[in-house]
Amino acid sequence: MTDQTQPGGSIQQGGVVGTGPSPSWSSIARSEHLIERPGQADAPAGTDQTHTIVVLANDRHGALDRIIGVLRRRRARMQGFAIGRNELPGMARITIVMNDSEVAVEQLVEQLRKIVDVQHVENLTSGQIVARELALIKVNSNESQYSTEIIELAHHFGAHIVDVTQQTLTLEVTGSEEKVEKFVDSLQTFGIREVARTGRVAMIRGVV
Amino acid sequence: MNVAATITQKPEGTKIHQAHRSAEAIEARELTGSQILCEALTREGVEFLFGYPGGAIMPFYDALTSYPTLHHVLVRHEQAAAHAADGYARATGKVGVCVATSGPGATNLVTGLATAYMDSTPIIAITGQVARPFIGRDAFQETDILGVTQPITKHNFLVQRVEDVADIVHEAFKLARGGRPGPVVIDVPKDVQFSKTQYRSSASISSIERFRATRAPHPSAEAITRAAELIKGAQRPLIMSGHGVILANAYEELLAFAEKTNIPVITTLLGLSAFPETHPLALGMPGMHGPAHVNRAIGESDLIIGVGLRFDDRVTGKVSEFAPHARFIHIDIDPSEMHKVKRAAVPIVADAKEALTRLIEAVEQGDNGTWINEMRSWEAENSERSASIQRNQEYPDPTSILEAIRAETKDEAIVVTDVGQHQMWTARHYTWTRPNSHITSGGLGTMGFALPAAMGVKMGKPDALVWAVAGDGGIQMNIQELATLRQEGITVKVAIMNNGYLGMVRQWQHFFHNGNYSETPITGPDYVKLADAYGLTGIRVTKRQDVEAAVHQAMNTEGTVLIEFVIESEANVYPMVAPGSAITNMIEESPDHD
Numbered sequence: 099m100t101d102q103t104q105p106g107g108s109i110q111q112g113g114v115v116g117t118g119p120s121p122s123w124s125s126i127a128r129s130e131h132l133i134e135r136p137g138q139a140d141a142p143a144g145t146d147q148t149h150t151i152v153v154l155a156n157d158r159h160g161a162l163d164r165i166i167g168v169l170r171r172r173r174a175r176m177q178g179f180a181i182g183r184n185e186l187p188g189m190a191r192i193t194i195v196m197n198d199s200e201v202a203v204e205q206l207v208e209q210l211r212k213i214v215d216v217q218h219v220e221n222l223t224s225g226q227i228v229a230r231e232l233a234l235i236k237v238n239s240n241e242s243q244y245s246t247e248i249i250e251l252a253h254h255f256g257a258h259i260v261d262v263t264q265q266t267l268t269l270e271v272t273g274s275e276e277k278v279e280k281f282v283d284s285l286q287t288f289g290i291r292e293v294a295r296t297g298r299v300a301m302i303r304g305v306v
Numbered sequence: 307m308n309v310a311a312t313i314t315q316k317p318e319g320t321k322i323h324q325a326h327r328s329a330e331a332i333e334a335r336e337l338t339g340s341q342i343l344c345e346a347l348t349r350e351g352v353e354f355l356f357g358y359p360g361g362a363i364m365p366f367y368d369a370l371t372s373y374p375t376l377h378h379v380l381v382r383h384e385q386a387a388a389h390a391a392d393g394y395a396r397a398t399g400k401v402g403v404c405v406a407t408s409g410p411g412a413t414n415l416v417t418g419l420a421t422a423y424m425d426s427t428p429i430i431a432i433t434g435q436v437a438r439p440f441i442g443r444d445a446f447q448e449t450d451i452l453g454v455t456q457p458i459t460k461h462n463f464l465v466q467r468v469e470d471v472a473d474i475v476h477e478a479f480k481l482a483r484g485g486r487p488g489p490v491v492i493d494v495p496k497d498v499q500f501s502k503t504q505y506r507s508s509a510s511i512s513s514i515e516r517f518r519a520t521r522a523p524h525p526s527a528e529a530i531t532r533a534a535e536l537i538k539g540a541q542r543p544l545i546m547s548g549h550g551v552i553l554a555n556a557y558e559e560l561l562a563f564a565e566k567t568n569i570p571v572i573t574t575l576l577g578l579s580a581f582p583e584t585h586p587l588a589l590g591m592p593g594m595h596g597p598a599h600v601n602r603a604i605g606e607s608d609l610i611i612g613v614g615l616r617f618d619d620r621v622t623g624k625v626s627e628f629a630p631h632a633r634f635i636h637i638d639i640d641p642s643e644m645h646k647v648k649r650a651a652v653p654i655v656a657d658a659k660e661a662l663t664r665l666i667e668a669v670e671q672g673d674n675g676t677w678i679n680e681m682r683s684w685e686a687e688n689s690e691r692s693a694s695i696q697r698n699q700e701y702p703d704p705t706s707i708l709e710a711i712r713a714e715t716k717d718e719a720i721v722v723t724d725v726g727q728h729q730m731w732t733a734r735h736y737t738w739t740r741p742n743s744h745i746t747s748g749g750l751g752t753m754g755f756a757l758p759a760a761m762g763v764k765m766g767k768p769d770a771l772v773w774a775v776a777g778d779g780g781i782q783m784n785i786q787e788l789a790t791l792r793q794e795g796i797t798v799k800v801a802i803m804n805n806g807y808l809g810m811v812r813q814w815q816h817f818f819h820n821g822n823y824s825e826t827p828i829t830g831p832d833y834v835k836l837a838d839a840y841g842l843t844g845i846r847v848t849k850r851q852d853v854e855a856a857v858h859q860a861m862n863t864e865g866t867v868l869i870e871f872v873i874e875s876e877a878n879v880y881p882m883v884a885p886g887s888a889i890t891n892m893i894e895e896s897p898d899h900d
Contacts, residue, residue, distance in 0.1 A: 159464055160452055167457050208642035214461040214481060 153192040154218040161215035178297030229300040238289035239267040255281045333505045339468040340369035340499040346475035356387040360407025363434030365499035382786035386758035388418020391429040393762030402429040409447030420458040424749025428487035437497035460488030468501035486640040525656040533652045534668035540609035549576035550614015550658045557741045559662035567672040576748040579738040593621040595730040599684040601889040611635045614658040617647035627888035637661045702871040704731040710857040719771045724756035724780030727809035730879045754783025760798045778804040788840040791866045833870035843867045
């Protein structure tokens with residue numbers, strides 16, 4: 099979990115430990131003048147929520163630095179940061195999942211729009227969205243009965259086996275963060291060696 | 307001594323004068339990256355470059371001598387180059403340009419870039435970078451200046467191909483001055499400066515065009531109507547104007563708007579000189595060192611029309627108690643300023659000039675006589691206690707110094723201040739009447755700003771009477787620029803208010819740290835000898851009755867003159883609001899003068 103007092107917008111280890119707000123969030127005392135400034139990421143307890151923001155940026159030198167820089171300066175509590183291509187050449191689509199108050203997010207969106215290489219920013223939080231995550235999970239499979247159980251479980255979650263060795267099975271699962279989390283949880287008994295999650299990518303349903 | 311006669315002019319002929327060449331002729335042949343840089347700067351109408359050469363920028367300096375219209379001013383420290391470019395930009399509204407080499411040259415610009423960023427002034431910094439194959443390998447004098455300046459620039463570029471030089475320069479100028487202005491860095495690797503190509507500049511850069519289109523928005527008709535309704539219904543309205551009015555050149559519009567609606571005008575530190583302080587509707591400066599009646603008016607107001615300001619913490623004090631009864635109409639060109647500090651009932655994202663023009667049409671004639679009279683009565687009640695400095699008959703006091711400068715320049719000076727007590731005294735007591743006659747580092751509060759910035763102001767406005775007012779702390783931060791002033795033959799009159807302390811810090815120690823004057827007593831050189839050593843004129847004033855004569859002498863001496871005014875050592879700036887407290891809760895001067 100992100101340490102509240104740390105200035106950096108470090109990316110949390112996503113769903114393995116839960117994607118909800120940090121438990122320390124409401125319990126840590128914040129100085130009064132920070133609470134009353136609506137633009138601060140340190141919003142009063144109870145006003146924060148998880149936001150999904152999509153940023154389309156020119157894939158140019160330094161563009162990503164500036165996006166990260168804004169988030170760092172605001173001490174945004176990031177839960178996911180997924181970057182990849184979209185349908186346009188020379189563009190990057192970034193999905194940011196973060197915890198912040200509503201007012202502060204409004205300002206964050208405007209701050210992101212000020213970045214020269216940012217073409218478009220959308221806060222998907224209130225809309226009807228499709229959100230998915232992909233995870234690769236490497237589990238122990240050295241005992242033969244394990245393999246059968248794992249394969250059954252994978253089938254149940256719609257996961258694929260992408261690599262097999264004598265000691266391990268590597269599985270690929272796609273779905274909502276809840277589903278990915280559940281799958282990871284149910285694999286715990288076999289001994290998880292490694293988990294790689296992409297973080298959320300999202301888009302609005304239907305025609306915008 | 308006749309200073310002018312002894313000034314060494316830049317020897318003529320050091321620049322190779324070339325016959326006028328057409329753009330086509332230039333574009334027909336191959337040029338080096340450095341030549342393209344110079345050509346692009348010339349096409350942008352650049353007159354002055356403030357800079358300092360070094361290894362990674364040498365090819366550029368080599369090309370520079372072939373471009374005689376680019377007047378390079380050799381500063382003595384790169385920080386001064388950035389401040390000079392900033393001063394030039396603030397005084398002229400044009401883009402200021404500074405140049406430095408890689409590594410230490412570039413990092414020395416950082417404070418100046420941050421200053422320009424905080425105060426939204428358009429400057430461009432051209433920095434040399436190590437050759438491309440060496441980038442990222444800890445080469446000699448390599449610094450990742452893009453990384454370093456990322457949070458304090460509007461945008462920055464690393465030029466990766468010589469073919470991009472012209473486009474990037476033109477793009478940088480558009481970015482620096484478009485929308486909310488700000489600093490832009492162009493980092494040019496040494497081998498790119500040497501590489502050759504033809505001068506090519508594409509007609510438009512799509513991303514930048516889009517950026518400009520969305521960043522210079524027009525006020526919506528709905529917002530203007532809604533604002534006019536709020537103004538009509540307000541009983542206790544106030545206008546708060548900031549730097550945006552000056553940046554947008556909206557003096558006349560502000561005046562017309564205030565006069566039509568009869569709404570009193572408050573000017574923030576960077577808004578000073580946006581509205582004439584001799585006008586009956588002028589109220590004064592708000593916030594930490596504003597007079598009590600201004601802060602009281604804000605406390606009582608039911609509508610605040612903010613024009614081109616960002617409600618900085620030095621203006622608002624404790625936000626929850628700032629203008630608790632007011633609704634806000636907020637005009638700013640930067641959408642991210644909306645609701646940042648106070649939620650605006652009517653946010654108007656627009657250039658101040660355009661928004662005010664539309665508002666003038668939409669509003670009805672106003673009166674506000676009762677409200678104005680009420681404020682004037684508070685002013686009368688408080689005038690004694692609100693005076694930020696007590697008149698001193700023995701020492702030169704700040705008010706008399708400022709009055710002498712104003713009288714001697716017939717109110718035509720551009721006054722550039724540094725940071726600290728003298729800055730607040732000047733802000734409060736100069737009586738600003740001419741548009742854009744006050745220049746200071748407001749947002750970042752950069753000590754050492756005044757002298758180099760005044761140099762840039764004078765370069766941009768050669769006919770103006772330029773005064774730099776500084777404390778004995780700040781002046782020593784960039785004192786080396788006296789040599790630049792001398793070499794270039796630039797005339798700036800410098801008033802140093804010397805109290806032997808880092809005065810504002812000492813004042814805070816007095817109020818908030820039990821008078822523990824930790825590391826605030828400071829000594830300085832003999833300023834008269836110092837001026838002489840630099841080939842300039844120095845005057846020392848220790849008595850109140852000599853102030854006017856000294857200022858008169860300075861004005862009648864050619865070249866740069868330094869006047870050291872030895873002021874009372876422990877005078878405070880009154881009134882004062884403790885940081886984080888409500889602005890209506892002011893520390894005022896006690897009758898026994900502490």
